[in-house]
Amino acid sequence: MTPSLHLWLIPALPLLGAAINGFFGRRFSRQAVSGVALTFAGAAFLMALYVAARFSSLELPYTEFLAHWIRSGSGPHIFVAEFEFYLDQLTLVMLLVVTGVGFLIHIYSVGYMWEEGGFYRFFAYLNLFMFFMLTLVLAGNYLQMFIGWEGVGLASYLLIGFWFTKDSAASAGKKAFIVNRIGDFGFLIALFLLIKHFGSLNFAQVFTSVSQLPGEMAGFGLLTSIGLLLMVGAAGKSAQIPLYVWLPDAMEGPTPVSALIHAATMVTAGVYMVARSHVIFDRAPNALTVVAIIGTLTALFAATIGIAQTDIKKVLAYSTVSQLGYMFMACGVAAYSAGIFHLMTHAFFKGLLFLGAGSVIHAVGGEQDMRKMGGLKQYIPITFITMSVATLAIAGIWPFAGFFSKDEILARAYEANPAYWFIGVTTAFITSFYMFRLWFMTFWGDYRGRDSAGHADPHGHGGHGHGDPHESPMVMLVPLMILAVLSFVGGWVGIGGRFEHFLAPVFGEGASTVATEALSHGTELALMAISLGAAGLGWYLAYLLYLKRPELPQKMADMLGGLYQAVVNKYYIDEIYATLFVKPLVDGSTRILWHGVDQGVIDAAVNDAADGARHVSDAARHMQSGNLRSYAGWLAAGGAVVIAYMIWMGVR
Amino acid sequence: MVPISYYLILSGILFACGVIGFLIKRNIITIFMSIELMLNGVNLSFVAFAAQWGHLSGQIFVFFVMVVAAAETAVGLAIIIAVFRTRETLNVDQVNLLKL
Numbered sequence: 001m002t003p004s005l006h007l008w009l010i011p012a013l014p015l016l017g018a019a020i021n022g023f024f025g026r027r028f029s030r031q032a033v034s035g036v037a038l039t040f041a042g043a044a045f046l047m048a049l050y051v052a053a054r055f056s057s058l059e060l061p062y063t064e065f066l067a068h069w070i071r072s073g074s075g076p077h078i079f080v081a082e083f084e085f086y087l088d089q090l091t092l093v094m095l096l097v098v099t100g101v102g103f104l105i106h107i108y109s110v111g112y113m114w115e116e117g118g119f120y121r122f123f124a125y126l127n128l129f130m131f132f133m134l135t136l137v138l139a140g141n142y143l144q145m146f147i148g149w150e151g152v153g154l155a156s157y158l159l160i161g162f163w164f165t166k167d168s169a170a171s172a173g174k175k176a177f178i179v180n181r182i183g184d185f186g187f188l189i190a191l192f193l194l195i196k197h198f199g200s201l202n203f204a205q206v207f208t209s210v211s212q213l214p215g216e217m218a219g220f221g222l223l224t225s226i227g228l229l230l231m232v233g234a235a236g237k238s239a240q241i242p243l244y245v246w247l248p249d250a251m252e253g254p255t256p257v258s259a260l261i262h263a264a265t266m267v268t269a270g271v272y273m274v275a276r277s278h279v280i281f282d283r284a285p286n287a288l289t290v291v292a293i294i295g296t297l298t299a300l301f302a303a304t305i306g307i308a309q310t311d312i313k314k315v316l317a318y319s320t321v322s323q324l325g326y327m328f329m330a331c332g333v334a335a336y337s338a339g340i341f342h343l344m345t346h347a348f349f350k351g352l353l354f355l356g357a358g359s360v361i362h363a364v365g366g367e368q369d370m371r372k373m374g375g376l377k378q379y380i381p382i383t384f385i386t387m388s389v390a391t392l393a394i395a396g397i398w399p400f401a402g403f404f405s406k407d408e409i410l411a412r413a414y415e416a417n418p419a420y421w422f423i424g425v426t427t428a429f430i431t432s433f434y435m436f437r438l439w440f441m442t443f444w445g446d447y448r449g450r451d452s453a454g455h456a457d458p459h460g461h462g463g464h465g466h467g468d469p470h471e472s473p474m475v476m477l478v479p480l481m482i483l484a485v486l487s488f489v490g491g492w493v494g495i496g497g498r499f500e501h502f503l504a505p506v507f508g509e510g511a512s513t514v515a516t517e518a519l520s521h522g523t524e525l526a527l528m529a530i531s532l533g534a535a536g537l538g539w540y541l542a543y544l545l546y547l548k549r550p551e552l553p554q555k556m557a558d559m560l561g562g563l564y565q566a567v568v569n570k571y572y573i574d575e576i577y578a579t580l581f582v583k584p585l586v587d588g589s590t591r592i593l594w595h596g597v598d599q600g601v602i603d604a605a606v607n608d609a610a611d612g613a614r615h616v617s618d619a620a621r622h623m624q625s626g627n628l629r630s631y632a633g634w635l636a637a638g639g640a641v642v643i644a645y646m647i648w649m650g651v652r
Numbered sequence: 653m654v655p656i657s658y659y660l661i662l663s664g665i666l667f668a669c670g671v672i673g674f675l676i677k678r679n680i681i682t683i684f685m686s687i688e689l690m691l692n693g694v695n696l697s698f699v700a701f702a703a704q705w706g707h708l709s710g711q712i713f714v715f716f717v718m719v720v721a722a723a724e725t726a727v728g729l730a731i732i733i734a735v736f737r738t739r740e741t742l743n744v745d746q747v748n749l750l751k752l
Contacts, residue, residue, distance in 0.1 A: 626748040632674050 005051055007064045007085040007138055010095070013043045014130035021127065025120025034110040037123035041106040041130055045099040052092060060505060061088040063140055063204070070143075079199060084140030086203055090506045093340060094137040094272055097347045101264045102130050104479040108355050109256040111476035112362060122162060122254065129155035133265050137272065142191050142201040145273070149187065149237065152266045153180045159261060160253040172252040179246040183236015187273075190229035197222060207279040215283040227280050227287025230273065231294070238270025240328060241298045244321045245574060251313040255358030258313060263320050263354050264347040271327040271343050275336040278507055282334065292332020292416070296423050299325030301571075303430040307437070308567040311368045312357050315438050319394065320350055322427060326409050329420055335412035337503040341494050342405035348490045349393035349402055352483035356387035359476055360442060363469040364449050370441040377443040379469040382477050384443050386484040391439045393487040395432035396535045403532075404491030408500075410531055411524055421527070425534050432538025440546040659700035666693030680732050680742045684725070691721050 017040025025033050066083040073079050106126060113122050132155055136148025153176075161173030194201055198209045216223050234240070239247035250262045261267070274281065274291060281288050302321035309315045323346050330339030361368055363380045377384040393400035396407070406428060414421035447469070471477070493499050545553050557564045566572065623634060670690030677683050695714045702710025736742055 628744040628747065629675060629678075636671055636675060 004064060005054065005058075005062070005087070006047075007051070007087060008066050008083075010044050010047045010051075010099070011131050011134035011138060013040045013047065014127040014134065016040055018124045018127035018131060021120050022124035025124055028120060030114065030119050033120045033123050037127055038103075038106055038110070040127055041099070041103045044130060044134065045103040048095045048099040051087070052096060055092060058087070061086060061204070063087070077199065079195060081141055081143045081201055083144060084202075085138045086140035087138070088506050089503050090272070090275060090340065091137060093344060093503070095134070097344050098130070098133050098137060098265050101347050101351050101483070102133070102260060104482055105256050105260040105264070105351065105355065108259075108358070108476050108479040109254075111473045112256050112358055113254060116254070118162065122159075125155055125158045125162070126257075126260070129159070129261060129266070133269070136269055141203060142194060142206070145276075146187065146191065149233075149269060149273075150184065152261070152269060153177060153184070153237070156180075156250070156257075156261050156266055159257040160250045162254055162257065163252070166252070169252040172246075172249040176246040176250050179243050180236045183233045183243055186229040186232025186236070187234075190226045190233065193222065193226050193229070203276070210279050210283060213283060215285070217285060220286065221284070223280055223284040224287045227277070227284040228290060230277055230280070231287065231291050234270030234274050234328070235294060236270075237273075238267050238324045238328070239321050240270070240294050240324065241301060244298060244302065245577060247321055248314055248317040248570070251311070251317050255313065255354060255361060258317070259351045259354030259358065262317065264351040267320060267324060268327070268343045268347065271324065271331060271339055274328070274331045275340055275507070278331075278334075278336050281331070282508075288332055288334060290332075291328055292413075292420060295325045295328025295330075295332050296413075296420050297325070298322065299329060299427045300423050300430075301325075303427045303434065304567060305570050306434040307430065308564065309434075310370050312360065312370050312373070312438060312442065313354070313368055315370075315434060316350070316353055316357055319353075319431065319435065322431060323350065323394070326406065326424065326427070329413055329424060330409040333412050333416035333420065335409065335416075336507045337500040338405065338408040338412050340503060341499050342409055345393065345401035345405040345487070345490050348483055349390040349400075349487040352386060352390040352480060352487050353394065355476070355480055355483065356383050356390060359383040359472040359480065360387075362472050362476070365469075367449055370438060372449040373442045373447070374445040374449075375443070375447040376469055379447075380471045382471060383480065386477075386480040387443070388439065389484040389487050391435045393491075395435050395539065396428055396531060397539075398532060399488075399491070401487050401489070401491035404494040407528055407531055408494060411527055414523075414527055425531055428531050429534035429538045432535040433542050434538075436539045436542030437546050440542055444547050445550070656700055656704045660697055663693045663697040663700065666690075666696065669693075678743045678745055680735065680744055680747075683744065684728055684732070688721065688725075691717055 017036055020036050020040075021028070021033055025036070028036070064085040064087070066085065069083050070079065070081040106123075109122065109126065113119055116122065129152060132148045132151025134148070136145055136152060139145035139148060157173045157177040160176050161170045163169045164173075191201060194206055198206050200206055200209075210223065213223065236243045247262060247267065251258055253262070281291070299322045302318045302325060306315050306318035306322065309318060323342070327339040327342050327346070330336070330342060359380065360373065360376060360383060363376065363383065364373060367373065389400065393402040396403045410421055410424045410428070413424050449469070545556075569575075623630075625631075667690050670686045670688075670693055673686030673689065674683055677686060695717055698710045698714045698717075702708065702714075732742065735747060739747055741747070
């Protein structure tokens with residue numbers, strides 16, 4: 001028996017930080033607030049490192065019991081849920097990514113948010129997010145995972161709507177929350193099915209029971225249903241078709257939030273959940289196929305939207321959706337470790353891209369429109385270099401991190417079905433194109449923001465009227481540099497299948513070894529060359545269109561006409577959803593529930609009862625004339641009625 | 653022996669006279685007298701029944717009614733005097749301050 005690792009401390013520390021900042025932060029100085037937030041986020045990271053250091057001496061999977069939670073029923077129908085922690089190789093990877101990248105983004109936020117109001121609130125939410133995300137990752141059963149799952153949704157809602165006085169931010173927060181509820185509904189039903197059929201939500205117990213079932217090779221059985229419902233949840237949280245619409249809007253939040261929650265960690269929770277549930281998916285190939293198709297389509301679809309966006313954060317948002325699609329594609333072809341590998345490298349380079357974008361936005365005083373940037377490389381050289389590393393990494397240029405993980409996914413997709421691979425390579429080309437488009441538009445050419453310099457700034461960065469773009473403070477640049485190093489070397493852990501080998505105890509050795517042998521060395525090299533070529537082509541095309549001949553894109557846009565308009569308007573998906581779902585719901589609620597039920601039935605019943613009482617008493621009021629003789633008359637009439645009744649009864 | 657129905661009819665007539673007087677008269681004193689008429693109409697039926705069934709309880713009731721009527725008259729007349737002092741009228745139609 002290994003001695004206790006006190007895993008509970010890892011989520012508890014950020015929770016304590018959130019509590020201190022949330023309850024008392026209002027009275028603290030900015031230094032104290034950031035001190036508290038960084039201490040507790042950093043302590044969680046140190047704990048994660050400690051766990052990693054002890055990792056090789058542990059009996060895996062290592063579980064830790066904290067407290068009893070739910071105990072219901074008896075005998076064979078007992079249902080038990082505990083607060084417990086579960087640690088294996090997959091957890092460790094997620095733990096290090098979440099605490100590591102999270103801590104770096106905490107540091108960065110100190111600089112980015114320094115001028116903002118609600119400083120303590122921001123850090124309290126950020127620490128709260130860390131708590132829920134770590135609960136999600138460390139959970140030992142699905143129910144505890146669900147706490148984290150809902151909790152990160154809450155933190156995401158709070159942080160998207162951080163500037164809640166801005167209408168668009170408040171509604172973006174609501175949109176994110178509501179769209180996520182749809183996914184959570186699927187997740188919940190999957191949990192109910194698990195309870196009904198396996199009587200437990202504990203990972204170890206569920207997976208043991210599931211692995212004794214035969215695979216559902218064809219048709220639509222229990223495991224397929226559970227898998228599909230889990231995928232509904234994952235599609236909500238990880239912004240996949242058809243529930244991806246909230247993520248681009250979530251860019252209303254502060255940029256560090258976009259980096260931490262909407263790029264590096266929270267949105268990957270769906271991938272983590274699918275990978276964690278791989279035992280279920282392995283036995284439900286049909287569900288897995290759906291995962292792969294959704295992932296592949298999302299990757300391509302979101303990438304094409306990214307081409308035409310002009311808001312620097314929106315490009316990155318669609319890019320995130322697209323990269324998450326890659327991860328699901330990997331999971332869908334049962335290459336879970338490739339998906340997790342891409343999750344990790346993506347956390348590095350997309351976190352870096354967002355932080356870099358934040359630094360750019362900071363530099364130009366809150367401007368997010370790339371058409372008003374350009375030529376920034378001489379003003380903000382460090383941001384430029386780190387952003388370049390991240391761009392090269394996401395585009396999949398050798399030897400940056402993205403190359404290795406993307407290549408791994410594409411190779412595994414090719415084995416499963418060359419169609420996935422083809423769409424994946426096309427997406428890689430588009431990714432490279434729009435990322436270098438962003439790169440060229442932002443950093444190269446001439447600065448186009450001067451005419452609008454000093455304009456009213458929506459986020460209040462430019463409280464100091466600014467002239468030329470200026471480099472960000474060191475506290476923001478250091479995290480950029482660290483992430484740049486990670487984006488550069490982060491992929492090397494995957495060379496020679498080491499990363500896959502590390503995760504093999506979780507996902508099963510069998511699948512991965514068969515897979516790597518299936519491809520001959522030559523094919524693998526050819527695939528690698530093709531994806532590199534696609535990335536290079538995208539780079540060259542972006543160079544041609546946005547640096548060499550900047551008048552060309554407009555001409556092409558005119559030529560494409562309707563298609564271009566559709567892409568600019570994100571294929572009108574928001575409008576379609578508005579017409580198909582939002583408007584009928586709003587109209588239905590207005591007409592039936594509001595005007596019909598609420599006003600017509602509930603209000604009407606209350607009002608009519610009151611009106612009736614008033615009318616009756618209005619009539620009865622006239623008896624109280626104040627005239628003594630009329631009272632006597634009523635009395636006599638009453639007596640006469642009583643007597644008449646008695647006589648009538650007597651006669652009968 | 654006079655049949656009991658005679659007494660009862662006389663008692664009913666007296667009571668009806670009282671009710672009608674009560675309803676149509678405006679002067680409070682007259683109304684008061686009408687009440688006495690009703691009480692005595694009822695008293696008559698009580699004693700008639702007492703004689704008919706040979707029971708004393710009917711006669712006891714009559715005494716009881718008489719005592720209460722005397723007390724009522726004392727209080728009633730005091731009220732009438734109080735009303736006349738404040739309102740300077742005994743017309744009930746003008747004593748209608750409690751009207752809504």
